[in-house]
Amino acid sequence: MSLFHIVLRNLRQHLLSTVITALSIALAGGLLMSIWIVKQQSQETFTRVNIGFDAVLGARGSKLQLVLNSIFHLEASPGNLNQTDYDYIRHHPTVKRSIPIAVGDNLKGFRIVGTLPQLFTDIEYAPHHTFSLSQGKLFDPNKKEAILGSFAAEQLNIKVGDTFHPFHGLAYDPRNQHPEEYTVTGILRASNTPADKVIWIPLHGLQTMGGHDPKAANDISAVLIQLRSPTSGFILDLMYNKQGNRLTFAWPIGAIVADLFGKIGWFDKVLTLIAYLVALVSAAGVLVAIYNSMAARGRDIAILRALGAHRRTILGTIVLEAATIGTLGMLAAFVFHFAIMATVGTIIRTQTGVLLNVWSCDRVMIWAPLAMISLCALGGLVPALKAYRADIASNLAPIS
Amino acid sequence: MPLLTLHSVKKSFLTPTGERKVIVDIPHFAIEAGEQCALRGESGSGKTTFLHLIAGILSADEGSILIGNQDMAKLAESKRDRLRAESLGYIFQTFNLLQGYTCLENVLLGMSFGPGSDKKRATEVLERVGLGHRLNHYPRQLSTGQQQRVAVARALANRPKLILADEPTGNLDPSNSRESLTLIRDTCKETGASLLLVSHDPHVLSTFQSVQDFSRLNQVVQETAQ
Incomplete structure (x- = not known):
């Protein structure tokens, strides 16, 4: 024993x-x-999640708010930037690719984000990984069509072919329903990024949604940017953050999120x-x-x-x-x-x-x-x- | 040569008032190998302390307690533990079985501190005391007499040279008392172990050829009696 x-x-x-x-x-x-x-x-x-972008350009405000809003789809947008600003950064020699996004609507609390189809075709959200559809096809940028992130589709129980009416604002309020009806054309495969919980519609659709200010029909909430080289970030940081006072250039995204953890x-x-x-x-x-x-x-x-x-x-x-x-x-x-x-x-x-x-x-x-x-x-x-x-x-x- | 020899063994305790009181004072005592000896003693006469001294549970203030050629009184505590586990078997009045262990485990546990657990041997001794069918029963599932038998089996399992029995029939009815006493004496004979039994029960003492009066043996008791 x-x-x-x-x-x-x-x-x-x-x-x-x-x-x-x-x-x-x-x-x-x-x-x-x-x-x-x-x-x-x-x-x-x-700190690793950046869905394939190096930086975000948005209205003047907190870099963290800008990153949380445009990458993580949290927080409110610090404001809009106009078409001229977007055109300028889009053609800037230091910028490799830029994708505009517009926010401001939701479907039962899930954010509706307006963007270009190129986000899903040209961008690697992680090395060697591009967004792909598990069902259906991408939206037509000129139609009232939508694709859903996998998590949003699962939670909302929405399938390809279903239709929905967006609701105004980032918080769900049944009284704020827009008259436009969108048809779901595709469901994204899970990417384990914040994109999974978003309802994506054409940029123009969100900009021109009924009830939105017609004067701001060309405004966007932020531009997601891929830089040509790491030094490009310094140039744009100097230009927007140090010399300019109208816009905010949030770069590098990982460091800004790390700063949040520090806080x-x-x-x-x-x-x-x-x-x-x-x-x-x-x-x-x-x-x-x-x-x-x-x-x-x-x-x-x-x-x-x-x-x-x-x-x-x-x-x-x-x-x-x-x-x-x-x-x-x-x-x-x-x-x-x-x-x-x-x-x-x-x-x-x-x-x-x-x-x-x-x-x-x-x-x-x-x-x-x-x-x-x-x-x-x-x-x-x-x-x-x-x-x-x-x-x-x-x-x-x-x-x- | 005697198996057990005590010379000038004294043991005292501190009283609550701070005085040192001698409880045991044995000038000489001896038992031969294979001998069965009974000690007559009343409650409180110091006979349990006397057995504890022999078993090395208590250490003597002075004197020698020779078991074979080893002096229990001079050994360090860990060596006393070892000698007790290997050479002595102790049967208590209250049996002192571990309630969370089966009969077999109680015997095996006793063996584990000595030569080592041996399931075959443990089963054998339990069968010898008539409990072969109760190996996996817990003490609470046994009668008082059966519990005493487990205690006997545990004391014998290590094939000790000396069995100490402290009022082993004190908690038993007359019928169980006779049975138990016979069992202890017979098994000691079979294994060749010496037996030192203390009791105040005249029926128990009458079965022994060699009975010593503890009050005569212990000088302290004599002084108190006078």
Whole structure:
């Protein structure tokens, strides 16, 4: 009969406290790993998402707002730029490609974005990946046709051939329905980018939607830009941001998003701190659970000692017991972790269209369990020392 | 050469008032190999402390406790544990079985600190005490007499040279008491183990040829009696 067998018996004898303590460890460990991985992945993924563009040109305002609005389809547009501005940047020698977008309408909360078909034919949203249709065909830029991102189509339950009326504004209000009727001609294949949650219609269609200001019929919300070379960005940055005061040139997109993560870094630190605290409380839980059971198991320990068990065997048994609770907890922590990741992943997907890899592995999945198990073993040391010092003779005395 | 020899063994404890009180003071005591000896003693006379000293559960203040050629009183605690596990079997009045373990596991556990767990041997001894059909039963599922038999099996499993039995029939009814005593004595004979049994039950003591009065053996008790 091995030491581990004795430990398993002890755990079974105190099953309820074992399960509760292991669950609290699982929660702490799952939380710690999830926070860590969501932080890493979202930072990596969001700074990489640029749907194939280097920069965004928009109305004067915050670069971050411009990027969030035109790349991630979040936030409100900082304003419009006119056809002249678009024509100028379109023909600028430093610009390789430019795609205009116009926003301002929605369908049940999903944004409707007006753009050119070239966005789907000429642009690689990720290296070697262009947008493709899973069903139907691209919209005709001169007709009231639309294609839907995969996530939007799934959520709205819209198929090719269905029709819809856009609603004015970025927030859904049933009273703001436009009279125009659009026909769905295609559904995009999932790209795991924010484009998946957008309803795409011809640029001209959005510009001339009934109820929109006719004077602004040629205005656009932003221009998505591919540069000819990295140095082009410096030239345009100087021209628009430093010398000009009418427009904003958001470049490079990744750095602007990274800056967002820098700004909300405190939040991430608070979450990590909470996870560490939960981990500490759980380890203390192991200490308390075993310590509280010491009075009940004093006699068992004395019997083991009377049978010839060394003090250090008893010490080892209790520390191993605490470590085993930690191990069981951390095994369950992986279940919690993947459940949290799936939930967070769904929320992020819904809000941004960006897909996190729920099943991805990270070094935290090695060091967090090891640290947690060590912490539990350390917590077990306190009751173990109590058991180590326990007097055999008095604990063996007949119970009256 | 005796299997167990005690010379000038003393054990004292601190009282709550801070005084040191001598509980056991044995000038000389010995048991031969294979001998079965009973000690008569009343409750509180120090006989359990005496057995604990022999088993190395308590350490003597002075004197020597020779088991074979090893002096239990001079050994470090870890070596006392080892000697106890390998050479002694202890049967307690309250059996001291681990409630979370089956009969077989209780016996195996006792063996694990000595020569090592041996399922075949553990099964054999349990069969010998008549519990071959109860190997996987927990103590709470057994009668008092059966629990005592498990304790006997556990004490015998390591083939000890000496069995210490502290009021082994104290919790049993007369019928179980007779049965249990016969079992302990017979199994000790079979294995060649010496037996040192303490009791205050005249029926138990009457079955032994060699009965010593603990109050005569222990100088402290004599002084108290006077």
